Amino acid sequence: MTTSDGDAGSNGAAPTLAEVARLANVSVASASRALNGIKTQPETLEQVLAAAARVGYVPNASARSLRSKRTGQVAFSMPDVANPAYTSMLRAIQGVARERGYRLVLHSTGADAAEELAILRDLRRRFVDGLILVPINVTPEHAEELSRASAPVVVIGRLPAEVPVDVVEVDSRRGAALAVKHLHAHGRRRIGFVNGPVKTTPGHARRLGYLDALRAVGLQRDDALVETAEDFTLDAGHEATLRLLARARPDALLCANDLLALGAIGALRSTGCEVPADVAVVGMDNSDLGAIAWPALTSVDLGTSERARRAASLLLDRIEDPDRAPERIRVAPKLVVRASSARARKGRRP
Amino acid sequence: MTTSDGDAGSNGAAPTLAEVARLANVSVASASRALNGIKTQPETLEQVLAAAARVGYVPNASARSLRSKRTGQVAFSMPDVANPAYTSMLRAIQGVARERGYRLVLHSTGADAAEELAILRDLRRRFVDGLILVPINVTPEHAEELSRASAPVVVIGRLPAEVPVDVVEVDSRRGAALAVKHLHAHGRRRIGFVNGPVKTTPGHARRLGYLDALRAVGLQRDDALVETAEDFTLDAGHEATLRLLARARPDALLCANDLLALGAIGALRSTGCEVPADVAVVGMDNSDLGAIAWPALTSVDLGTSERARRAASLLLDRIEDPDRAPERIRVAPKLVVRASSARARKGRRP
DNA sequence: CGATCCGCTGTAAACGTTCTCAGTAATCCT
DNA sequence: AGGATTACTGAGAACGTTTACAGCGGATCG
Numbered sequence: 001m002t003t004s005d006g007d008a009g010s011n012g013a014a015p016t017l018a019e020v021a022r023l024a025n026v027s028v029a030s031a032s033r034a035l036n037g038i039k040t041q042p043e044t045l046e047q048v049l050a051a052a053a054r055v056g057y058v059p060n061a062s063a064r065s066l067r068s069k070r071t072g073q074v075a076f077s078m079p080d081v082a083n084p085a086y087t088s089m090l091r092a093i094q095g096v097a098r099e100r101g102y103r104l105v106l107h108s109t110g111a112d113a114a115e116e117l118a119i120l121r122d123l124r125r126r127f128v129d130g131l132i133l134v135p136i137n138v139t140p141e142h143a144e145e146l147s148r149a150s151a152p153v154v155v156i157g158r159l160p161a162e163v164p165v166d167v168v169e170v171d172s173r174r175g176a177a178l179a180v181k182h183l184h185a186h187g188r189r190r191i192g193f194v195n196g197p198v199k200t201t202p203g204h205a206r207r208l209g210y211l212d213a214l215r216a217v218g219l220q221r222d223d224a225l226v227e228t229a230e231d232f233t234l235d236a237g238h239e240a241t242l243r244l245l246a247r248a249r250p251d252a253l254l255c256a257n258d259l260l261a262l263g264a265i266g267a268l269r270s271t272g273c274e275v276p277a278d279v280a281v282v283g284m285d286n287s288d289l290g291a292i293a294w295p296a297l298t299s300v301d302l303g304t305s306e307r308a309r310r311a312a313s314l315l316l317d318r319i320e321d322p323d324r325a326p327e328r329i330r331v332a333p334k335l336v337v338r339a340s341s342a343r344a345r346k347g348r349r350p
Numbered sequence: 351m352t353t354s355d356g357d358a359g360s361n362g363a364a365p366t367l368a369e370v371a372r373l374a375n376v377s378v379a380s381a382s383r384a385l386n387g388i389k390t391q392p393e394t395l396e397q398v399l400a401a402a403a404r405v406g407y408v409p410n411a412s413a414r415s416l417r418s419k420r421t422g423q424v425a426f427s428m429p430d431v432a433n434p435a436y437t438s439m440l441r442a443i444q445g446v447a448r449e450r451g452y453r454l455v456l457h458s459t460g461a462d463a464a465e466e467l468a469i470l471r472d473l474r475r476r477f478v479d480g481l482i483l484v485p486i487n488v489t490p491e492h493a494e495e496l497s498r499a500s501a502p503v504v505v506i507g508r509l510p511a512e513v514p515v516d517v518v519e520v521d522s523r524r525g526a527a528l529a530v531k532h533l534h535a536h537g538r539r540r541i542g543f544v545n546g547p548v549k550t551t552p553g554h555a556r557r558l559g560y561l562d563a564l565r566a567v568g569l570q571r572d573d574a575l576v577e578t579a580e581d582f583t584l585d586a587g588h589e590a591t592l593r594l595l596a597r598a599r600p601d602a603l604l605c606a607n608d609l610l611a612l613g614a615i616g617a618l619r620s621t622g623c624e625v626p627a628d629v630a631v632v633g634m635d636n637s638d639l640g641a642i643a644w645p646a647l648t649s650v651d652l653g654t655s656e657r658a659r660r661a662a663s664l665l666l667d668r669i670e671d672p673d674r675a676p677e678r679i680r681v682a683p684k685l686v687v688r689a690s691s692a693r694a695r696k697g698r699r700p
Numbered sequence: 701c702g703a704t705c706c707g708c709t710g711t712a713a714a715c716g717t718t719c720t721c722a723g724t725a726a727t728c729c730t
Numbered sequence: 731a732g733g734a735t736t737a738c739t740g741a742g743a744a745c746g747t748t749t750a751c752a753g754c755g756g757a758t759c760g
Contacts, residue, residue, distance in 0.1 A: 027709070041708060060475065066410070082437070124408040383719095
């Protein structure tokens with residue numbers, strides 16, 4: 001009895017509102033109203049509900065969105081599913097979306113700017129009520145397309161001030177600086193930097209933060225200590241670190257990313273360096289990986305989940321009230337110290 | 351000129367097919383045909399295309415699916431976004447879907463059976479053309495609901511033979527056995543087992559595999575060496591391992607999951623055990639984490655990405671041809687040996 | 701007691717496509 | 731040359747909802 005389809009079985013097709021109405025001896029309009037919780041006489045309400053239950057009526061999503069112009073779906077577009085930072089975002093967004101009754105459509109752009117633009121344009125198909133976008137870098141074309149997007153968009157990342165779009169951002173420049181200062185305070189003096197591509201927004205910002213901090217603590221900038229990886233992945237971090245080690249002897253490494261940092265730790269180990277005894281390592285993102293790694297990874301917490309959660313709320317709020325002024329939320333970075341950046345081996349300062 | 355909206359601007363509303371038709375001096379029917387690549391006289395084709403480009407026409411997804419009964423969306427439902435095994439699946443599925451022109455809707459059930467059922471029922475709303483489901487365990491209700499699902503479903507996991515649904519499965523029972531035999535061959539004799547909940551399909555199967563192998567290699571079963579974690583997460587693995595260590599002294603641990611394994615390594619370390627010198631550890635899933643961990647984690651490769659990829663292909667094939675007989679694809683497990691299961695310390699066999 | 705309002709209901713018009721069907725002109729075959 | 735076939739087109743009916751509008755009893759008010 002529990003999962004019975006009632007007597008709909010006679011007809012293979014999915015039951016429609018018209019059938020429910022006929023069975024309940026009311027008009028489709030009344031049936032619709034009853035099912036949507038619009039004031040109805042108790043008696044008819046009951047009949048409609050009974051009829052609907054009897055045939056196992058389920059409203060058709062396409063028809064509903066065509067008419068009501070709302071799909072109940074939001075999209076999340078990110079560069080790479082494999083990056084745990086984005087997975088955390090995904091998780092947070094999925095949570096908020098589900099809680100507020102929206103479905104989540106996922107796009108992975110593979111860090112391709114053209115793909116991002118395509119997704120923005122695709123909003124015009126209206127299969128989604130809004131979009132959360134994590135762009136890898138923002139071209140003028142992005143800005144242009146964002147300003148005229150045909151559905152609400154929230155960007156997680158940096159955006160020129162004149163683009164009238166909700167933004168949730170974090171000062172990762174300052175975050176990178178925090179890390180360098182921490183390393184300096186713990187006695188490290190040859191602090192290297194394994195960055196991701198400088199053309200990306202995070203790569204650019206973190207490089208600036210690294211330089212800021214060197215200046216602030218009075219260390220000489222040495223480009224031999226800086227290397228950029230192909231992308232923000234584990235393997236790229238490994239490769240980049242090997243290149244760096246081939247020409248320089250850092251006593252600490254800031255990595256633009258936890259994945260890069262883990263790659264770096266692997267590379268250090270393979271060349272016989274101990275972490276943190278010989279070389280301290282700090283990552284960024286404070287992803288779950290940090291706790292898994294050995295030694296546990298010191299990392300800059302960029303409030304990944306929080307940003308995602310707030311972006312999602314912002315988007316849903318805007319969908320429900322499109323006339324609000326664009327907001328710009330800023331989250332503060334903070335350093336999470338773990339074992340990988342402990343003080344250097346005593347008395348060993350070659 | 352490149353990103354011009356043409357002269358649609360006068361009217362705020364999105365341009366509709368009717369407008370394109372009017373501009374091209376043809377009927378909506380012809381316009382539709384022209385845009386959908388159905389044979390049209392070159393002259394009208396050109397006019398329609400020009401008109402469409404001029405107003406920046408984009409077809410409305412809801413209207414299209416309402417009429418054509420196809421949404422171009424598929425759903426992927428998994429227990430937990432945070433588990434890297436599922437993330438790999440997500441990645442693979444996203445790839446296939448995108449390649450074949452489908453969008454991906456994501457559901458995370460939080461390992462809640464009721465939620466899974468709700469998703470199956472929700473198929474009747476028809477906002478999606480098909481579903482890939484990774485159930486945490488299959489109740490009779492699942493089977494019932496699966497048999498009568500109103501859109502194609504592919505299950506990744508185990509399913510009773512009589513349910514007429516495509517399945518992609520892996521023999522994780524044999525996989526677990528492989529691991530135990532490997533440990534035995536390397537001289538381990540007190541092989542413990544950190545399992546996930548036994549009520550889940552994987553938990554059940556892996557337990558059987560563990561017992562199979564003990565019997566096969568002639569080891570005495572000792573329930574003090576077996577502990578089950580609350581769920582398949584890192585923390586649960588940590589806790590469970592601590593419980594196990596409090597009452598037994600294994601020289602090896604099979605973990606039902608890479609996350610559990612990493613949790614176990616942490617727990618071992620915190621109690622002063624070295625891996626693999628004192629205790630060997632083997633995980634299952636062969637997720638990316640294995641390479642990150644230290645020592646690198648020996649793990650049973652359950653073909654995660656491959657299963658997902660094949661499930662996705664299967665689903666799309668079925669959507670495009672619903673009358674094919676249900677398929678049952680089986681992927682073979684294989685052991686990937688890394689450092690965490692190297693031979694025990696010489697001469698130390700207390 | 702007639703006018704006004706209130707609460708509910710049914711009719712019918714959207715929403716923007718796709719696709720069947722019939723119609724028309726041009727081409728083919730015998 | 732006449733009928734059959736072909737190649738394209740337009741009118742209009744779906745698809746399954748939501749919702750503006752009008753109708754219609756019954757209650758309320760002066």
